[in-house]
Amino acid sequence: MRVRAPSVPFRPPRSFSMAVTGSVRVRLAPSPTGTLHIGTARTAVFNWLFARHHGGSFLLRIEDTDRERSRPEYTDNILEGLHWLGLDWDGEPVIQSERIEAHRAAIAQLLASGHAYRCYANEAELTAMRELQQAQNRAPRYDNRHRDLSPEQEGAFLAEGREAVIRFRIDDGAVITWQDLVRGEMRWAGSDLGGDMVIARRAPADQIGDPLYNLVVVVDDAAMAISHVIRGEDHIANTAKQLLLYAALGHTPPVFAHTPLILNQEGKKLSKRDGVTSISDFQSMGYSAEALVNYMTLLGWSPPEGMGERFSLEQAAAVFDFGRVNRAGARFDWDKLNWLNGQVLHGLDPEILRQQLLPLWAARGWGSDGPCAEADWQRQLCALLAPSLTLLADGVEQALPFFTRPEPDAAALAQLASDGARPALAALLALLPEDGEALSAEQAQALLGQAASQAGVKKGVLMKSLRAALLGSLQGPDLVTTWRLLHPSGEDRLRLQSSSTVP
């Protein structure tokens, strides 16, 4: 190992396998106030990758303490999304709201040890305080006014019938530091934390109100024996506060890793307002879990030299470490996601692709009877279409002329009306073998040559016209294969008949 001078800033080692001691236990802690967001999912990916790389556990905790906004259907959506992505978790998810007694006990402990106290300031007083600070161009912060109330002062507030929040003391002089797995040494001044923080909502002064985020996270992470907290960099300030709580509660803090954020096209934190951001939305748009998870991994992490950019979760887990996690935010790019999804689709086995397309086709009433219901025919169609798919849904659009008779577009109509087109198609029609029989590629080519010479047109004219007749378009998949797929049902004959005669 290279020896570095102390002045050299911390750089995470290339591999953390040596730096990680004991068992790795990480968690994802989504709050069910919305569907599974891509930012949360990417955090899940990093947690999962880290856990699997170290043979540790990836746990789930549903942070539903905001009763106003939490909804059970969101929990379902989050769990389903993670499952679909292949991010399997260990054990049953912890439901945070069920742990409220543990949270209250911790607050009671902080009250008893003098780390926390009751603050009787009401809404109006706090608002006035902040407005004054704003007016003086100072940072808004709680001025710790009730930190050391005398028994007389406290008694007076009580006599007024005031309720109280519970605040945790944050010394202005405190200096909080930690070694961040992606950012190196982090340092935060207690005076920049906004004053003593509220850890329990307002309640009658003889009670402990609803415990708040920073407190419950620390209590739960400690109880779950979380070894590494991996979350977005928007949590950095929370980490400083939480570290203070760990110390006051007598718990050993975990190791922290703050990952870069996913940004929108404008370079701002991706939010719901940016359109499609829910995993379930990507799913219904036809993106594959494989491509999506691959893309999310690439947003902020880079694979080692020689690995390439296409990989499975397992392959990434084998080499994942925070030394290769970038520090700057990453813009979301549809082009790259689309490319990745196309790559996945192109490489799909025709039978697998058929299984995925079947329900989509069925929704259009396709493929349930007749020659088009044959599995083998469908597989051939899938093999034909696969290389041109970007989204799964493209397999519906592009299969359309195989299941239904297409309406010729303007270019196709023009082609059919051009010199030699109809005679050539008529000649081909006359040579067409019986329906119901397979047509070999060689046979098809021979027929094409024969018909073209009989009609006295170039083969290219016939090819182009045949495409117009069969697909109603001048563009599409391989012509001979298309024709062969349309032949057994006699569909080629019908389309040639209607195209070779003047309407």
Next chain:
RNA sequence: GCCCCCAUCGUCUAGAGGCCUAGGACACCUCCUUUUCACGGAGGCGACAGGGGUUCGAAUCCCCUUGGGGGUACCA
């Protein structure tokens, strides 16, 4: 406002003082392939934000500027 973080092609990134004439991927352009479109293949375009240091040597280390982002709740 204050605090913190960040800064390489349009985008995602490689880069750990000499392997850099800065590499890869997406996008874009050209060509090949395909009697079409896509796929595939081969090329091309394209970046170290600026300024100071340190050093024989800086994309890399330090400082300043600029720009961008995050945070600043009785949400999580």
